[in-house]
Amino acid sequence: xxxxxxxxxxxxxxxxxxxxxxxxxxxxxxxxxxxxxxxxxxxxxxxxxxxxxxxxxxxxxxxxxxxxxxxxxxxxxxxxxxxxxxxxxxxxxxxxxxxxxxxxxxxxxxxxxxxxxxxxxxxxxxxxxxxxxxxxxxxxxxxxxxxxxxxxxxxxxxxxxxxxxxxxxxxxxxxxxxxxxxxxxxxxxxxxxxxxxxxxxxxxxxxxxxxxxxxxxxxxxxxxxxxxxxxxxxxxxxxxxxxxxxxxxxxxxxxxxxxxxxxxxxxxxxx
Amino acid sequence: xxxxxxxxxxxxxxxxxxxxxxxxxxxxxxxxxxxxxxxxxxxxxxxxxxxxxxxxxxxxxxxxxxxxxxxxxxxxxxxxxxxxxxxxxxxxxxxxxxxxxxxxxxxxxxxxxxxxxxxxxxxxxxxxxxxxxxxxxxxxxxxxxxxxxxxxxxxxxxxxxxxxxxxxxxxxxxxxxxxxxxxxxxxxxxxxxxxxx
Numbered sequence: 004x005x006x007x008x009x010x011x012x013x014x015x016x017x018x019x020x021x022x023x024x025x026x027x028x029x030x031x032x033x034x035x036x037x038x039x040x041x042x043x044x045x046x047x048x049x050x051x052x053x054x055x056x057x058x059x060x061x062x063x064x065x066x067x068x069x070x071x072x073x074x075x076x077x078x079x080x081x082x083x084x085x086x087x088x089x090x091x092x093x094x095x096x097x098x099x100x101x102x103x104x105x106x107x108x109x110x111x112x113x114x115x116x117x118x119x120x121x122x123x124x125x126x127x128x129x130x131x132x133x134x135x136x137x138x139x140x141x142x143x144x145x146x147x148x149x150x151x152x153x154x155x156x157x158x159x160x161x162x163x164x165x166x167x168x169x170x171x172x173x174x175x176x177x178x179x180x181x182x183x184x185x186x187x188x189x190x191x192x193x194x195x196x197x198x199x200x201x202x203x204x205x206x207x208x209x210x211x212x213x214x215x216x217x218x219x220x221x222x223x224x225x226x227x228x229x230x231x232x233x234x235x236x237x238x239x240x241x242x243x244x245x246x247x248x249x250x251x252x253x254x255x256x257x258x259x260x261x262x263x264x265x266x267x268x269x270x271x272x273x274x
Numbered sequence: 275x276x277x278x279x280x281x282x283x284x285x286x287x288x289x290x291x292x293x294x295x296x297x298x299x300x301x302x303x304x305x306x307x308x309x310x311x312x313x314x315x316x317x318x319x320x321x322x323x324x325x326x327x328x329x330x331x332x333x334x335x336x337x338x339x340x341x342x343x344x345x346x347x348x349x350x351x352x353x354x355x356x357x358x359x360x361x362x363x364x365x366x367x368x369x370x371x372x373x374x375x376x377x378x379x380x381x382x383x384x385x386x387x388x389x390x391x392x393x394x395x396x397x398x399x400x401x402x403x404x405x406x407x408x409x410x411x412x413x414x415x416x417x418x419x420x421x422x423x424x425x426x427x428x429x430x431x432x433x434x435x436x437x438x439x440x441x442x443x444x445x446x447x448x449x450x451x452x453x454x455x456x457x458x459x460x461x462x463x464x465x466x467x468x469x470x471x
Contacts, residue, residue, distance in 0.1 A: 075413035080304035
């Protein structure tokens with residue numbers, strides 16, 4: 004009985020407020036701003052927002068209130084997080100900006116920009132999986148087989164980045180090239196990104212190596228520009244990674260001096 | 275530079291701008307996530323997801339919709355709340371699965387623990403180096419000016435990640451009353467003198 008009464012009250016109030024969507028109470032703006040709606044209600048309220056400029060203004064004002072609550076909780080992030088994020092950023096493609104519709108049209112209809120932001124706020128996939136998605140942007144023009152391969156690779160990258168013992172490091176080499184790594188000792192894997200490697204001189208390639216004291220260098224494959232690669236089966240005693248210029252099909256062992264070398268000690272390898 | 279100036283640069287792939295933005299927002303993002311999740315390892319993981327998502331989707335930020343900081347912290351709050359609700363739902367299922375047998379054993383063993391403790395074993399809050407500075411002090415002072423119900427309605431939702439329906443159940447209040455208390459609480463915060471710009 005009471006329940007029915009409340010619902011009726013809400014409806015009357017909505018009607019009085021001139022709101023067009025029957026069961027979306029305007030009163031949900033506050034719990035919405037506090038992220039205190041369940042998923043169904045959130046979707047319903049967001050649909051309502053698209054047709055209610057007044058609610059949009061209100062939600063914006065409420066966001067300023069919650070930002071204060073958020074900032075009051077600030078504590079310094081763990082120091083290690085910074086390097087990890089910055090390295091991951093180098094390995095992560097960004098979404099292309101959407102073409103901006105002309106301002107008049109956007110204001111008149113009022114929805115595209117808002118819809119985009121709301122999608123951003125409600126997308127539920129973990130960002131680490133999205134590292135993979137960004138990476139996949141390259142792959143869209145490839146064949147399906149190639150796509151599957153890259154998708155698998157992207158999953159591996161996300162897996163390494165999410166490992167609890169993942170650590171990051173980077174190094175600078177000659178002529179502004181650099182090597183960044185996020186490595187997990189427990190997985191014995193590393194995501195390696197090269198930056199600033201100019202296309203190697205005619206018909207040659209950049210090859211990545213694992214170097215270990217007292218052992219022959221082990222090839223980790225050829226690098227394709229700045230596309231990240233996953234190095235597998237790293238030895239616990241792996242000392243460093245290095246990039247050399249080699250013939251186009253790669254070499255069995257390095258034949259030139261490294262253009263960049265990165266020690267793995269700080270990421271949990273070596274001794 | 276402010277977050278509002280940096281975010282558009284980040285959207286164009288400027289890694290240096292991202293480093294600066296990281297310096298500005300990593301504390302608030304991590305602190306907020308930590309406040310909601312409590313657990314250190316999970317907080318680090320979620321903060322990492324949020325900060326990377328920031329890089330990836332910076333182009334979606336639309337200054338017409340609010341400040342960059344609001345956009346970023348809303349994203350962080352949503353991710354933290356999603357995570358804590360997922361964990362609670364999993365805990366709920368587990369408790370049901372463990373079920374009757376243990377409860378009977380517990381009843382035989384002694385008086386049952388209070389509802390709240392049984393429902394939700396909360397980690398003691400670790401002391402943490404505060405960073406919020408004047409903002410934190412202002413919020414603390416202003417939260418004190420709220421009535422108990424306003425205070426609880428706002429903080430159970432925002433800092434503990436409960437839906438307003440859950441807040442209503444926990445406080446034994448009708449839904450409408452909870453929404454009103456939340457609104458009044460936020461309004462009173464907004465009117466609290468000395469608000470940082």
